[in-house]
Amino acid sequence: MGGFFTGRTLADVARGLRSGDESPAGLLAGALESVDPDLNAFVTLDPEGAGEAARRAGEELAAGYDRGPLHGVPVAVKDIIDVAGLPTGMGSAHFNGYVAEADALCVTMLRDAGAVIVGKTGTHEFAYGGTGDVSVNGPVRNPHDRERMPGGSSSGSGVAVAAGMVPLAIGTDTGGSVRIPAAFCGIAGFKPPYGAIPTDGVFPLSVSFDHVGVMAASAADCALAYRALTGPAEAAPSPVDESAPHGRVAWIEPLEIDPDVERAVRALFPDAPAERIDLPGIRTVFRAIQDAEAYDVHAERVAEAPGLFQPPTLERLERASRTPGWRYLRALRERERFAAEIAGLLDRYDVLAMPTLPITAPKIGETAGPLGPHVPTVVSLTCPWNVLGLPALSVPAGTVHGLPVGAQLVTRRGAESLLFDTAEHLAP
Amino acid sequence: MGGFFTGRTLADVARGLRSGDESPAGLLAGALESVDPDLNAFVTLDPEGAGEAARRAGEELAAGYDRGPLHGVPVAVKDIIDVAGLPTGMGSAHFNGYVAEADALCVTMLRDAGAVIVGKTGTHEFAYGGTGDVSVNGPVRNPHDRERMPGGSSSGSGVAVAAGMVPLAIGTDTGGSVRIPAAFCGIAGFKPPYGAIPTDGVFPLSVSFDHVGVMAASAADCALAYRALTGPAEAAPSPVDESAPHGRVAWIEPLEIDPDVERAVRALFPDAPAERIDLPGIRTVFRAIQDAEAYDVHAERVAEAPGLFQPPTLERLERASRTPGWRYLRALRERERFAAEIAGLLDRYDVLAMPTLPITAPKIGETAGPLGPHVPTVVSLTCPWNVLGLPALSVPAGTVHGLPVGAQLVTRRGAESLLFDTAEHLAP
Secondary structure, three states: OOOOOOOOOHHHHHHHHHHOOOOHHHHHHHHHHHOOHHHOOEEEEOHHHHHHHHHHHHHHHHOOOOOOOOOOOEEEEEOOEOOOOOEOOOOOHHHOOOEOOOOOHHHHHHHHOOOEEEEEEOOOHHHOOOOOOOOOOOOOOEOOEOOEOOOOOOHHHHHHHHOOOOOEEEEEEOOOOOHHHHHHHOOEEEEOOOOOOOOOOEOOOOOOOOEEEEEEOOHHHHHHHHHHHHOOOOOOOOOOOOOOOOOOEEEEOOOOOOHHHHHHHHOOOOOOOEEOOOHHHHHHHHHHHHHHHHHHHHHHHHHHOHHHOOHHHHHHHHHHHOOEHHHHHHHHHHHHHHHHHHHHHHHHOOEEEEEOOOOOOOEOOOOEEOOEEHHHHHHOOOHHHHHOOOOEEEEEEEEEOOEEEEEEEEOOOOOHHHHHHHHHOOOO | OOOOOOOOOHHHHHHHHHHOOOOHHHHHHHHHHHOOHHHOOEEEEOHHHHHHHHHHHHHHHHOOOOOOOOOOOEEEEEOOEOOOOOEOOOOOHHHOOOEOOOOOHHHHHHHHOOOEEEEEEOOOHHHOOOOOOOOOOOOOOEOOEOOEOOOOOOHHHHHHHHOOOOOEEEEEEOOOOOHHHHHHHOOEEEEOOOOOOOOOOEOOOOOOOOEEEEEEOOHHHHHHHHHHHHOOOOOOOOOOOOOOOOOOEEEEOOOOOOHHHHHHHHOOOOOOOEEOOOHHHHHHHHHHHHHHHHHHHHHHHHHHOHHHOOHHHHHHHHHHHOOEHHHHHHHHHHHHHHHHHHHHHHHHOOEEEEEOOOOOOOEOOOOEEOOEEHHHHHHOOOHHHHHOOOOEEEEEEEEEOOEEEEEEEEOOOOOHHHHHHHHHOOOO
């Protein structure tokens, strides 16, 4: 399953470009040659636009005008994010023929950093689902087992990186949509704190929880890309315990999980004391707010052209339409309560560690497993950090049953460095 | 229907107290003697507590310690507002036996101003209705025709003033609950801007719209009481047109109204240009937000003891429980849009005038009239000013079919003086 970028870090790539061993045009050609249509990662490729961007990046670098570590690097962008002149398909028949007029703000940031946008990657329809197999473009396939889901909703971005087609992809994450495909596909995915990367020009799912995030082979690559987009690292966040070299880590006990997945991830944090939080309670808050906000986005489409949705999406939206207003109000209050509780935990610990997902990637088309329906299962450990807007990183944590699993690290807002430092020092 | 205070202004009363012609104890005795049980205005009288307060007020005044125009004045308080040591009944069997431990903040303000709290007045159950005839305490009766509704939800407060039992009463107003009984009963009622009088210790109906207001025989008495509670008038608000002596007035066209009521109120504003606003649109916003918030308050009572509600209240709550979250979200956005539209209108006019109600008081027990069901009809002209949090005053505007009608005046936040000035100069 190796592609052109398999085994190369962003730092390697950047060095190669500056030493003259690589060129932006060469990297782009490698990316395009690595695209495997059977995996269905890309819904749109833009060889012309990307070629022009690569040519310009090459000229700038040759002239000594250096935009930093993403300059000349091929990047893939999820297909709910507008890229001027390209279709934004949302994985939905509703947007058949729609072409974006302007770049989303995060795309402008990518271009300012010199990145070369290769194309648009497949998404779970309207990003409303974590499995990545519901789309008018058909399912994206997991490169570790093509009969299995890649996870979603940023499915194509995850697969494009995992298969070495690009060294970096942009996704969005409302309940886990960057971290879930990262974990199922064996790469790293970082959801920054809420608002850290602007969502302007990104199609909304649930405005209270929508985040833009980055996906790359490793935590170090995610850190490099995140800082290239948002500026230098925050002023050295202090760990709770200065004697703990990379901050004090708590293990958050997953309540419903495949025990093999739990064992594999727990092994990376042998000394972390276990803590419990009300994960199901937070998921209830997540669901009430997400569903009310999602239906607000889609009410007219459901009323006027329900048949254009994929059936599972329509069914979810119809259920979402019935979320009562009073439950939404209570969820807002509960969210405040949970925020205070987790803030207390993060006064005692620097990093909360847990599996990213309680299962490994299910077969495409399968809707439930031993833990119940996949849709709620896949967000059970990721959505709390959208509800609270905290930075969360998923990093590869080996394999279980021959499939990748991810470890998830969460910290205080502004202490993102602690996540990357902790990931770097994990037992391999 | 005259009581002890019929025909006396608050200023008269205050003068009498200071000249020695009146005493707090004498005023209290007059109030208690005026209580007509058949009107059902009071659900609790507190002769002992009030007697003690009157005695203290008398001593303070005699000693030259003057707390201002409410010092020694008997006041009635709606029965959803806590008065320490007295039951707060909410008009509901749910609160049978409940006795408040502490004063609501508005009651503390009344006591600091020296007012004598005579007792608690009947309310539509949980203040959730504008007709005033749904309560475990039975219907409050309109003193102008005892077979007719007083309006609600501050029914007893309106009747206690209208029948001369007290010169001042405190009510609450979430969709019109101070102004509606004021108009149906032929007195004045003032809903200040949102938050001007704190709601702490007041049982919530819809936290976004709940206001505490004052009810008295005239606009001048409302102004006096409001300023006694909240401090001196705002720094001279400037009218749009300095040449118009009391500000420039627009007539807001009521869309669905008894034409006799419209004619009677319009006659007070012969020169005001007519303007239209989307009253039904604002009522839809009102309803979505009020219902979601109201059900949030009552969900456990509905689940655990539905039979303790009056049937019409339970029916309303069950409907409210089904207000979808996405409609609540849209109502919040629509509210912003309406706020901007009305702010534009209030850049051109100082005061918006309209009838307080589109009908005169219906018979007790009647649920609908020529304009449709009474419940939405009675708030159609008042609830917009709760949605927008603007100050709104209802003043007597003569009679139609032998029953009182009210004129409603609305202005910018902070320009309350313009309302009282305009009311003072209305054609009688």
